Amino acid sequence: MKKRKLSAILAVVTAVTMLWGCGKTDNANGGNTANTSASETTKTETTEKTTTEKKPVTIQYFTWTSGSMSVIEPMVEKFNQTNEDNITVEVVLKTGEWQTALKTAILSGQAPDVLHGVNDLTEALSNGWIEPWDNYLSDDFKAKIDPYTYKVEVGGDWNTYAFVWGAKTYKMAYNKDLFDAAGITELPTTWDEVYECAKKITEAGNGDYYGFGLSSAGTGSAVPYIVEPIGAYEGFYKMGYDFQKNAYDFTYMKPYIEMFRTMIAEGITFPGAETLDNDSLRAHFAAGRIGIIPSVSWDCAAINDQFEATCDWDVFDWPTAMSGENKGAMCLRDQANYMLSSSSKHKEAAAKFVEFMLSEDYQSELLSKATDMSVLPWALEAAKSKPESAYPQWVSYSPSEDMVQVSSINLGVQITGDSEATTMAYLISVPDMDIDSTLADLSTRYNTGLYDQAKIDEKKSDVSDAQIGFQGKIMSIENFDPTKPIQAENIKYLTADEWKALQN
Structure with missing residues (x-):
């Protein structure tokens, strides 16, 4: 088998030119510190410590990525020990039916501050469960991460609700x-x-x-x-x-x-x-x-x-x-990750933590420890100075140039009956199930569910304060080529009835 170097990941990374500002630190004392007495110095240090000491804050990070815990746990501990804002992060790991666990926490008023993601973006936006990061991220970081953000139009404004930083092959x-x-x-x-x-x-x-x-x-x-x-x-x-x-x-x-x-x-x-x-x-x-x-x-x-x-x-x-x-x-199984709970009482702290998770240190650790294929260029650069993965298989998982990202796809379905995964599982395991009729029924149920979800969301959109740009609409791609990535300018949204008319 032909081995591809890990640098093949660069094929899926958008080229970015970043301008870094430079600054200098002036000596506030004008260099006149030689004659300062020991008691005055102690008094000054005590005053500064009292002024800058932050009140302790604890936030929760919800994730289902059990395969990444070998990096998440030590890196979160590092953040807890080194951040200067007295922030402590607790990791909440749920596997299996994580969607149910997360929704239960949200509905019971116990939503984690930072969510690895949500099961239904429209539901989360419509109910106001998540909000944009834009008001809480530092200006320098926003400029740096912008090409890798997942933006949604809500109320006529496009804002950042998540980040597309990695891919699974x-x-x-x-x-x-x-x-x-x-x-x-x-x-x-x-x-x-x-x-x-x-x-x-x-x-x-x-x-x-x-x-x-x-x-x-x-x-x-x-x-x-x-x-x-x-x-x-x-x-x-x-x-x-x-x-x-x-x-x-x-x-x-x-x-x-x-x-x-x-x-x-x-x-x-x-x-x-x-x-x-x-x-x-x-x-x-x-x-x-x-x-x-x-x-x-x-x-x-x-x-x-x-x-x-x-x-x-x-x-x-x-x-x-x-x-x-x-x-x-x-x-590529790329996803929009890291969302901000609107009920969080510590959104600035959550933003500082998400900046840490998207930083050179954290992302390059995911890459070098073989848990996630980060596509952030600064992570790729920082990973060069870290030990190579101990796993010889990791390089074999590298993306190839012909792989395409799919995080832009948004198709909401109000499904009745078993999902596509469950139906396929039954078809594989139960030899008496008729394949033709079951797959035809599955296709019908999904097309019906797509239309029904759009109509439901259309009504919700009429009365919702959220006014989500794609709510009540069905995605369409002009000049669709399944061998190439979907370009944002080719994405169009049809009303449910416009989409239905295409089926006849």
Whole structure:
């Protein structure tokens, strides 16, 4: 497999020219300190300490990124010990159904001050759960971070609600020892080759280990990390939305579901896919029981540290589309992160902490410790002076130049019934479910849900004080090319009825 240097990340970074102001510090005492008495000096120091000492402030940071805790915890402790504003940050980690935990905290008046993100941006904006950072960030930092901000139009004004600082890449993790034991010398590049490799590994394992790992438990499964990259290579965004047709269409998944069913039926997947969540899958892989699993770059630290890998492993590129020709580009799982709770009583302190999280020190630590692919240029530069990652797999997760960012996509759906991930999980695990009718129903439910959500939001927009620019609208992309990143100037918003008219 061709190894790409970590500098390939630069391909997804916007070039920025930053002007740095210079200043000087004048000697307020005019250099006349030699004759100052010891008692006068002590009195001055005491007065200054009393004047500058800040009242202790405690804020909470909510996150679900368990794979990044090896960096988050020590770096937050560093902030707590070194910041000059007497700020203490408490980290609140919730995994699994984190959306429920976060919403419960917000509705009960116990919202954390800084949120790694929210499940539904429209809901959060409409209810006033989050507010812009603009009034709390320092001017120098705002100028520096501006190209990497996520802005939303609310009340006619565009403001910063989050930051797009990193990306996660999709790969296939594989056990090198099991490949060798099965006599496999070439890494697979297609799904047919993945299937053949998995079959050989399973046969060599004779019940001690298996070729492929599927996690299709209804909650916490790895299905999204399978369907998203498959959908990207099939020309779709967000699993099943076709911007060329302006509609959801999940039927592209049929041959993949059939393949996964065959793998399960033939016993070449690790047993119990229907009960395995993503953590269980990674744990079995780390223990050397599985030859290949779908993987996201945050798995690098998790497999090595959280699950204490005992096998020799690496990753290879995601297999090409089933037809042999990719219709779209691989998406980066980039997200708009770090949001400010409007109920926070310490917003200035929250802003100081988020500036720290986006700083050279914090971001380069994420990069060098192999937990997150930071795309901030100052993080890339600072990482050069830090020790290389202890994980040899990290460089293999690097983004390639043909990957595209998708953080600009916003499609709200009022879904009735099972979600796309849950439906796919059932289809993979339950061989009696009819694939054609289920995928057709899923497409119908998502298109109906997209329209219904837009109409609901349209009514909310009429009475809402928030006046969100995209609320009650459905995103459309002019001159959409699934092989290229979406340009902001090509994003248009249709009313629900305008969108519906396109479906006829």
